[in-house]
Amino acid sequence: MPAVQETVERVRRIDVDQYRYGFETQIESDKAPKGLSEDTVRFISAKKNEPAWMLEWRLEAYRRWLTMTEPTWARVDYPKIDYQDIYYYAAPKPKKTLSSIDEIDPEILKTYEKLGIPLREVAILEGVEPPPGGPQTPNRKIAVDAVFDSVSVATTFQKELKAAGVIFMPISEAIREHPELVQKYLGTVVPTSDNYFATLNSAVFSDGSFVYVPPGVRCPMELSTYFRINERNTGQFERTLIIADKGSYVSYLEGCTAPQRDENQLHAAVVELVTLDDAEIKYSTVQNWYPGNSEGKGGIYNFVTKRGDCRGRNSKISWTQVETGSAITWKYPSCILRGDNSSGEFYSIAISNGFQQVDSGTKMIHLGKNTSSRIISKGIAAGKSQNTYRGLVSAHRKATGARNYTACDSLLIGDKCGAHTVPYVEAKNSSATFEHEATTSKISEDVLFYCIQRGLSQEEAVGLVVNGFVKDVLQQLPMEFAVEAQKLISISLEGSVG
Amino acid sequence: MRALRMMLRKNQMSLLEVKDLKVRVEEREILHGLSLTVNPGQVHAIMGPNGSGKSTLSHVIAGKPGYEVTGGQILFKGEDLLEMAPNERAAKGVFLAFQYPVEIPGVTTWNFLHAALNAQRKARGEDEISSPAFLKKVREVAKSLNIPQDMLKRGVNVGFSGGEKKRNEILQMALFEPAVCILDEMDSGLDIDALRIAADGVNALRSPERAMVVITHYQRLLNYIVPDVVHVMSKGRVVKSGGKELALELEESGYAQFEDAA
Numbered sequence: 001m002p003a004v005q006e007t008v009e010r011v012r013r014i015d016v017d018q019y020r021y022g023f024e025t026q027i028e029s030d031k032a033p034k035g036l037s038e039d040t041v042r043f044i045s046a047k048k049n050e051p052a053w054m055l056e057w058r059l060e061a062y063r064r065w066l067t068m069t070e071p072t073w074a075r076v077d078y079p080k081i082d083y084q085d086i087y088y089y090a091a092p093k094p095k096k097t098l099s100s101i102d103e104i105d106p107e108i109l110k111t112y113e114k115l116g117i118p119l120r121e122v123a124i125l126e127g128v129e130p131p132p133g134g135p136q137t138p139n140r141k142i143a144v145d146a147v148f149d150s151v152s153v154a155t156t157f158q159k160e161l162k163a164a165g166v167i168f169m170p171i172s173e174a175i176r177e178h179p180e181l182v183q184k185y186l187g188t189v190v191p192t193s194d195n196y197f198a199t200l201n202s203a204v205f206s207d208g209s210f211v212y213v214p215p216g217v218r219c220p221m222e223l224s225t226y227f228r229i230n231e232r233n234t235g236q237f238e239r240t241l242i243i244a245d246k247g248s249y250v251s252y253l254e255g256c257t258a259p260q261r262d263e264n265q266l267h268a269a270v271v272e273l274v275t276l277d278d279a280e281i282k283y284s285t286v287q288n289w290y291p292g293n294s295e296g297k298g299g300i301y302n303f304v305t306k307r308g309d310c311r312g313r314n315s316k317i318s319w320t321q322v323e324t325g326s327a328i329t330w331k332y333p334s335c336i337l338r339g340d341n342s343s344g345e346f347y348s349i350a351i352s353n354g355f356q357q358v359d360s361g362t363k364m365i366h367l368g369k370n371t372s373s374r375i376i377s378k379g380i381a382a383g384k385s386q387n388t389y390r391g392l393v394s395a396h397r398k399a400t401g402a403r404n405y406t407a408c409d410s411l412l413i414g415d416k417c418g419a420h421t422v423p424y425v426e427a428k429n430s431s432a433t434f435e436h437e438a439t440t441s442k443i444s445e446d447v448l449f450y451c452i453q454r455g456l457s458q459e460e461a462v463g464l465v466v467n468g469f470v471k472d473v474l475q476q477l478p479m480e481f482a483v484e485a486q487k488l489i490s491i492s493l494e495g496s497v498g
Numbered sequence: 499m500r501a502l503r504m505m506l507r508k509n510q511m512s513l514l515e516v517k518d519l520k521v522r523v524e525e526r527e528i529l530h531g532l533s534l535t536v537n538p539g540q541v542h543a544i545m546g547p548n549g550s551g552k553s554t555l556s557h558v559i560a561g562k563p564g565y566e567v568t569g570g571q572i573l574f575k576g577e578d579l580l581e582m583a584p585n586e587r588a589a590k591g592v593f594l595a596f597q598y599p600v601e602i603p604g605v606t607t608w609n610f611l612h613a614a615l616n617a618q619r620k621a622r623g624e625d626e627i628s629s630p631a632f633l634k635k636v637r638e639v640a641k642s643l644n645i646p647q648d649m650l651k652r653g654v655n656v657g658f659s660g661g662e663k664k665r666n667e668i669l670q671m672a673l674f675e676p677a678v679c680i681l682d683e684m685d686s687g688l689d690i691d692a693l694r695i696a697a698d699g700v701n702a703l704r705s706p707e708r709a710m711v712v713i714t715h716y717q718r719l720l721n722y723i724v725p726d727v728v729h730v731m732s733k734g735r736v737v738k739s740g741g742k743e744l745a746l747e748l749e750e751s752g753y754a755q756f757e758d759a760a
Contacts, residue, residue, distance in 0.1 A: 445563065450600045453560050454610075454670065455588040455618035464613060468604025468653070 032089035061192040061202035074359040174210035189272035197303040205239035244279035277312030289325035296355025299327025306333035310342035334363035337371035352385030361391035366402035381417035395432035520569035546731030589621035591677035602654035661692030668699035697722030717749040
């Protein structure tokens, strides 16, 4: 099991209070004034050279936001956020318009290097040893749309994608270059009035990714975006829109790391997915925002709205997430199963340690006939953290033949943490079949001793047991991501026992 | 006793030496000064009624948390075993075959064994063994013990029968090549056929360099794994030691005769 060995090695090298990715890059930045007003919204829109319709859309969201109140139903507890004490826009100052990777600020490239992200066209990953029985993935390709702070600074593999007709670009560019597509789909899955954080995002989003896969096209590579917060006190408001047209397929990877900070950082992203007839989107996330220090100070507040709309018949949306970071996580990647025979999946690993608070889960809204959904959630709580699964499965009156299977498993490490499961189930027609299973377990002393008697250290033993616990979900991730996720899991749980 | 003393030739360094061991669990003394000397190549049987401290002895040798050693010492190849962490003891060659092996869902037996073997090798300053080399090795070992290959692909002990669990312990024993094997109630939960298969596995691993300590209630197991020395434990002490015939004697007369001796 080389991956686990390597993980353990890495865990050993890391100091408890030293967040691995907690370095700061020295680059000049271009900020909007602190605070939120119509002027801020106009500033952002102007910075992006946006057309009038986009500005109007933002302003409408902003006005709506003013009438809303912050939700308090989640099982998370944090000091009140002063929305006037936050910067809403920061961009690395470009010297000129960038046309190739070589023109990127070397400082930024160095940052990516430290993160081990293959930004240059070395993205054809080789020498990754698949686990026994795992998928063989030679010559897998990944296209990276690197988001540095709020502006996308580089996009690779454009040529090959272009040949396939796939549009993969920063959403700010898409607004200018493909306004018809953006206007047709933006806000149709997560409306500007959806919820407090999504509405805020609609008003001030800075950038994010846009993907359009034309009918019948199978995207020739995995698409990937790495996010990174790099500006002190900067709210991070990403906006992602992915459209899979009829009969198409795309797999999208998202990963995050953030530098160590003492102040809390607000993050409110919105992701919208649309699949038309017979199309499929697979969306995978490894989230590793700064979780706060060993006393629970600092850390990212992560309020995310992710939703997919299976708009067409036989379409499919699959969410896979590995959540290890953030001080506060408020996140429910959901599927609206509108098309007949459409299906939605949610595979999740949510790990909390230290003083982290996670309230995460999914919503499967069955609207079409014979729709199916599957939820596999693995929550791991360690330290003094609180880990809540909150999920909704509902079948509309007309959603005959709806089927859902839900399995929520929680693993507790130590006796100062908590795991909670809050499932909501609503069936409005009698032909729906919903199954729900839930378990809560602890890593027992006997299991640990067994492993240790065989020569493993305490940390190796915990890593092994946890990796076994989350295996069903890890298998859903693309190979490279699975390796990365496995490392993250062990790093996150470092020092959780003994 | 003379024969026994000859068997324990004093001029040769013993593999495992337990000297006047006193152990407490939550304020209650379980072992009251137990001594035991095991030499390479020997098989020792430890017999005794429930609560006599047999399993406590095996746990303390392996280093299970929750036991307080209040007196005496345990030497392994002359080194102080009690000073070593449990995984360090494993790397040095102390193996405990568990009475109730645990299940580890989602972790294949193959992966588990590989991780454990490499951890031991690393602790000894040896090179780690690569996946292909390990696969070859573990297949050979499994084959020599008549263990089906598909067991390696299943989760560690998950859904294993009692016999399969014990065979998995023996597989590990064969793979790690320990110097001392402690078999804790290996016969519990096994029918006679499974018992015979497990015992065959153990016998295959007997060697002049290796010692085994077989803990059991019943003489039955010792028909298959024939010991060189038999010890009777009662109330936290070894009350009698002898050759293999002692086990037969016990089978006839029971443990009651030793209750007073303790």
